[in-house]
Amino acid sequence: MEILELLSHGLFLAIQPMNIALIVVGVTLGLFIGAMPGLGSVNGVAILLPITFLVPPASAIIFLAAIYYGAMYGGAISSITLGIPGASTAVATTFDGRPLALKGRASLALVTAAIASFVGGTVSILLFTAFAPPLAHVALSFGPPEIFALMLLAFATFVGLGGDDIPKTVLSICLGLVFASVGFDQISGAPRLVFFGISGFLHGINFLVLAIGVYGIGEMLWTLDTTRGKITSTEARMTFAGIVADTRECFAKAWKGMSIGSFLGFFVGILPAAGATPGSLMSYGVAKMTGRDPDSYGRGNPDGVAAPEAANNSASTGAMLPMLTLGIPGSPTTAILLGGMVIWGLTPGPRLFTDQPEFVWGLIGSFYVSNFFALVINLSFIPLFIWMLRMPFTILAPMIFVLSVVGGYAATNDMHDVWLMLIFGISAFFLRKFDYPLAPAVLAIVLGPIAEPTLRQSLLLSSGDPSIFFTRPIAGTITVIAIILILLPLVGVIRRKLRGTNKASA
Amino acid sequence: MAKHFNILAGMAGAVALGVMAVTPAAAWEPTKPVDFVIMAGAGGGADQIARFLQSVAEKKDLTSRPLVPNNKGGGSGAEALIALNTTNDPDHTILVTLNSFFTTPLRQPDLGVDITTFTPVAMMGVDPFVLWVHKDSGITTFEQWLETVKAANGEYVMGGTGTGQEDSLVITFLKDAYGLDIKYIPYDGGGAVAKDLAGQQIMATVNNPAEAKGFYEAGDVVPLVAFSDERLPAFPDVPTIKEKGQDFSYYNQRAVVGAPGQSAEAAEYYQNLFKTIYDSEEWQGYMTSESLSPLWMSPDEQKEYWALQVERHKELLANMEE
Missing domain, CATH: 3.40.190.150 (Bordetella uptake gene, domain 1)
Known part of the structure; x- marks a missing residue:
C-alpha cells in the first residue's frame, strides 16, 4: 500500500500545471525529433538537456522523459509513411508498416503504432511500479554468458522463422556481423576491417547508416522500379469513423504482437547491455515466429507493426530501471539522463528509491501522464501524416532521398557515412531483386556489437570452455531454447520429406 | 515535419543569441x-x-x-x-x-x-583507484584478499576496462608485487565493470570511487586498499598501498x-x-x-x-x- 501512496504523490506532482505543460511540450517535440530520420531520442534529450537547468530536478527529468516517450512514438511515423526509419528504435516498424502504407492502409498502421506504443508503455509502467527493486536484481544476475545466450536467442528467432529462404537468411546475418565488426576491437583495442584504409571506417559502421540506406534509399529505388514511371499516389483517407474502425481492427489483429512486445521489450530494456532497438527487433522476430501465418509478416501485417512499437516504448521505460536502481544506463538515451541526474545533484544507485522518493515517484507518475498525452497528441497528428502520403510519388521520392541523406549525415556528422549509405541503398535494391531478406542483416549489425564482446568475455571466464553457456542456470535455459529454435525448421523439412515418402508409398 | 524541426532549430538559435548578449567581449571567441x-x-x-x-x-x-x-x-x-x-x-x-x-x-x-x-x-x-570486492565474499582486509587470490590458483576473476587501460596497469602491479595469478576480463566501461562486481559475475575490480559509489553506499561492495599517496578523505578507514610497504600510487x-x-x-x-x-x-x-x-x-x-x-x-x- 505504501507504493500506492507514493505513486499517488508522484501522479499529483506530475499533474502540476508546469509539469503538465512540460509534458505536452516535451511529447510534441519528441514526436517530431523521433520522426526526423537520423535524429532520435538520444539527440532530442542531448539537445534539450541544458534547458532543464531552469527548472527543479523533478520537473527537468519529467520533461526529458516526455521527450524520450514522444520520440518513441514519433519514430514510427516516418517508418510507416516514407519507409525511412525515423529512429534506430523504429527500424523494425518499417518491416510491416511500409507495406501497409503501400497497400493504402497507412492509417491502420499509424493507429496500430500509436495504440501499441500506448499499451507497451502502460504495461511497462505497471511492471516498473510494482517490481522495480526486485527486477534490479534480475538485471544483476545477467553476466556476459547470459547476455550472449540472449543474443543467440535473438538470432535464432530470425533464422528459425521458416518461410524465408534459410541459407539466404544466414548469409544476410553473416553480412551484418561482418559490418558490425568493422572499427576498433573492443577487447584488444586494435583496428579491424578498415576497408581500403579509409579512416571513416575506424568508428565502425553505424547501424542507422545501414538501416536508412536499406530502407530509405533501397525502398525508394524499389518503388520507382516497380511503378515504372507511372504517376502514383497512395489512396489514403482519414475520417473519425476510420480511426474507430482502425482501432477495432488493430485490437483484433495485433493484440498478440502488442502483448509480446510489451513484456519482451520491458525485459530486454532492463538489461543494461541492450536497450530499445534490440528489444523491438527481438519482439518482431518472436511475433513473426509465433504468428499463425508467418509468411504474412513483412508484407503488411498489423501485428508486425504492433510488436516492435509496443516493445520500444516498453523497453524505454525498462531502461530507466537499471539507470535509477543501479546507476547504469540501459540505453544511450538513459546514459544522457544519468549525466543529467548527476548534474542535478542526485546519486543514481541502489539508495535512490529510499533517499529521493519524491524524485523517483514523480518520475514514475510522469510516465503515466506522458504516455496518455503521447497517445492523444500522436492520434491528433495522424491526419497530417496521411495528407503527406497522398502526394504523388514523383514528389515523395526526392523528399525521401533528401531526408535519407540528411539522416545519414546527422547520425555521425561524417560525409563518409552518406556515401556508405548510398552504396548500401543501391546494394540493397539488387539484393532484394534476388530475394535476399535484409532484416536479418540489420538485426545482426545491432546485436553483433553486444554478442561479440560477451562471447569473448564468457570464454575468458571459462578459460575457453564453451560449456559455460550450458552450466549456468539462466544461460543454459536460454541457450537450449535458442538451439531448439534453430533446429525447428530442420524438423519441418524432415517431416515434410517423411510425409512425402509416406504418400508416395501409399 | 521539416517545418517543426526549423522551429526547434530556431529555438536553439534564440538560446544561443541570448547567451551571446550577456557574454562580455573577449579577444577570441568561438564562432x-x-x-x-x-x-x-x-x-x-x-x-x-x-x-x-x-x-x-x-x-x-x-x-x-x-x-x-x-x-x-x-x-x-x-x-x-x-x-x-x-x-x-x-x-x-x-x-x-x-x-x-x-x-x-x-x-x-x-x-x-x-x-x-x-x-x-x-x-x-x-581520480584515484581503489580495490573493491563484493561484500558476500567476506573479505574485509587486503591481506585476506591476497590469501584468497593465492588459494584460488589462477581461477580468481577480476574485471576491468581492457588490457593496457588504467586499471589493468594497477592489476599488473599487484600481480608482479605479490606473485598473483589473476584472470582478467575486459569490459567496455567502468560502469559495466561496477555492475558486474555488484552482480558477482567477477570477484574484484580496481575502479575509481565515482563509478563504485552507488554500490558502496548501498553496502554491496567493500573497498580494501587505495592506490593513492594519502588516505582518501571519503574513505578514511581504507589503507593505502604505501602503508602496505609498496612505493606505488596511480x-x-x-x-x-x-x-x-x-x-x-x-x-x-x-x-x-x-x-x-x-x-x-x-x-x-x-x-x-x-x-x-x-x-x-x-x-x-x-x-x-x-x-x-x-x-x-x-x-x-x-x-x-x-
Missing part, C-alpha cells in the same frame, strides 16, 4: 559550436565528468557557442586522438582525456599520434586538451574558460563528492607532466608485456 570530444563511451567516468563540465559552462553562460559532447571511445580512445589529429578546425576542437591519452599512442604507434603536438588546456584533477588524469595546431588565442580562451569552471562551486563540490584530488597546473607544467607520464607509462606497459 561556431565547439566539438567537445570525449575519449570514452557514454555513461562511464570520463563521460560523466565531461557532461558535468559542459553543464557548468551552460548553466553559468560561460561560452558564446555551446560545447557539444561527442563520444569517441573506440579503440581505447584511439578514435578520439585521430579525430583531434585530423580535424580541419583545431580552434573549435577540444578533448576530455584520461590516461589512455598516454597509453594508446604508446601501444599503437601506427596511429601516428604524437601527444606533444596537442595543446595543453586544463588539468581538472586526478591516478587517472581528468584533463582537457586542445587539438594540435590550435591558435594561441583560442588556447588562451579555453584555458581561461576551464579555469573559471575549475574554480566554480559546482566543480569543487563535484571533486569532493566523487573523491577527485585537485592538481591544478599551468600549461607549461602540463607539458612537463605529460613527458613524465609518458615515461612512467612506458615502464608500466613494459612490465605488462613481460
Whole structure:
C-alpha cells in the first residue's frame, strides 16, 4: 500500500500545471525529433538537456522523459509513411508498416503504432511500479554468458522463422556481423576491417547508416522500379469513423504482437547491455515466429507493426530501471539522463528509491501522464501524416532521398557515412531483386556489437570452455531454447520429406 | 515535419543569441559550436565528468557557442586522438582525456599520434583507484584478499576496462608485487565493470570511487586498499598501498586538451574558460563528492607532466608485456 501512496504523490506532482505543460511540450517535440530520420531520442534529450537547468530536478527529468516517450512514438511515423526509419528504435516498424502504407492502409498502421506504443508503455509502467527493486536484481544476475545466450536467442528467432529462404537468411546475418565488426576491437583495442584504409571506417559502421540506406534509399529505388514511371499516389483517407474502425481492427489483429512486445521489450530494456532497438527487433522476430501465418509478416501485417512499437516504448521505460536502481544506463538515451541526474545533484544507485522518493515517484507518475498525452497528441497528428502520403510519388521520392541523406549525415556528422549509405541503398535494391531478406542483416549489425564482446568475455571466464553457456542456470535455459529454435525448421523439412515418402508409398 | 524541426532549430538559435548578449567581449571567441570530444563511451567516468563540465559552462553562460559532447571511445580512445589529429578546425576542437591519452599512442604507434603536438588546456584533477570486492565474499582486509587470490590458483576473476587501460596497469602491479595469478576480463566501461562486481559475475575490480559509489553506499561492495599517496578523505578507514610497504600510487588524469595546431588565442580562451569552471562551486563540490584530488597546473607544467607520464607509462606497459 505504501507504493500506492507514493505513486499517488508522484501522479499529483506530475499533474502540476508546469509539469503538465512540460509534458505536452516535451511529447510534441519528441514526436517530431523521433520522426526526423537520423535524429532520435538520444539527440532530442542531448539537445534539450541544458534547458532543464531552469527548472527543479523533478520537473527537468519529467520533461526529458516526455521527450524520450514522444520520440518513441514519433519514430514510427516516418517508418510507416516514407519507409525511412525515423529512429534506430523504429527500424523494425518499417518491416510491416511500409507495406501497409503501400497497400493504402497507412492509417491502420499509424493507429496500430500509436495504440501499441500506448499499451507497451502502460504495461511497462505497471511492471516498473510494482517490481522495480526486485527486477534490479534480475538485471544483476545477467553476466556476459547470459547476455550472449540472449543474443543467440535473438538470432535464432530470425533464422528459425521458416518461410524465408534459410541459407539466404544466414548469409544476410553473416553480412551484418561482418559490418558490425568493422572499427576498433573492443577487447584488444586494435583496428579491424578498415576497408581500403579509409579512416571513416575506424568508428565502425553505424547501424542507422545501414538501416536508412536499406530502407530509405533501397525502398525508394524499389518503388520507382516497380511503378515504372507511372504517376502514383497512395489512396489514403482519414475520417473519425476510420480511426474507430482502425482501432477495432488493430485490437483484433495485433493484440498478440502488442502483448509480446510489451513484456519482451520491458525485459530486454532492463538489461543494461541492450536497450530499445534490440528489444523491438527481438519482439518482431518472436511475433513473426509465433504468428499463425508467418509468411504474412513483412508484407503488411498489423501485428508486425504492433510488436516492435509496443516493445520500444516498453523497453524505454525498462531502461530507466537499471539507470535509477543501479546507476547504469540501459540505453544511450538513459546514459544522457544519468549525466543529467548527476548534474542535478542526485546519486543514481541502489539508495535512490529510499533517499529521493519524491524524485523517483514523480518520475514514475510522469510516465503515466506522458504516455496518455503521447497517445492523444500522436492520434491528433495522424491526419497530417496521411495528407503527406497522398502526394504523388514523383514528389515523395526526392523528399525521401533528401531526408535519407540528411539522416545519414546527422547520425555521425561524417560525409563518409552518406556515401556508405548510398552504396548500401543501391546494394540493397539488387539484393532484394534476388530475394535476399535484409532484416536479418540489420538485426545482426545491432546485436553483433553486444554478442561479440560477451562471447569473448564468457570464454575468458571459462578459460575457453564453451560449456559455460550450458552450466549456468539462466544461460543454459536460454541457450537450449535458442538451439531448439534453430533446429525447428530442420524438423519441418524432415517431416515434410517423411510425409512425402509416406504418400508416395501409399 | 521539416517545418517543426526549423522551429526547434530556431529555438536553439534564440538560446544561443541570448547567451551571446550577456557574454562580455573577449579577444577570441568561438564562432561556431565547439566539438567537445570525449575519449570514452557514454555513461562511464570520463563521460560523466565531461557532461558535468559542459553543464557548468551552460548553466553559468560561460561560452558564446555551446560545447557539444561527442563520444569517441573506440579503440581505447584511439578514435578520439585521430579525430583531434585530423580535424580541419583545431580552434573549435577540444578533448576530455584520461590516461589512455598516454597509453594508446604508446601501444599503437601506427596511429601516428604524437601527444606533444596537442595543446595543453586544463588539468581538472586526478581520480584515484581503489580495490573493491563484493561484500558476500567476506573479505574485509587486503591481506585476506591476497590469501584468497593465492588459494584460488589462477581461477580468481577480476574485471576491468581492457588490457593496457588504467586499471589493468594497477592489476599488473599487484600481480608482479605479490606473485598473483589473476584472470582478467575486459569490459567496455567502468560502469559495466561496477555492475558486474555488484552482480558477482567477477570477484574484484580496481575502479575509481565515482563509478563504485552507488554500490558502496548501498553496502554491496567493500573497498580494501587505495592506490593513492594519502588516505582518501571519503574513505578514511581504507589503507593505502604505501602503508602496505609498496612505493606505488596511480591516478587517472581528468584533463582537457586542445587539438594540435590550435591558435594561441583560442588556447588562451579555453584555458581561461576551464579555469573559471575549475574554480566554480559546482566543480569543487563535484571533486569532493566523487573523491577527485585537485592538481591544478599551468600549461607549461602540463607539458612537463605529460613527458613524465609518458615515461612512467612506458615502464608500466613494459612490465605488462613481460
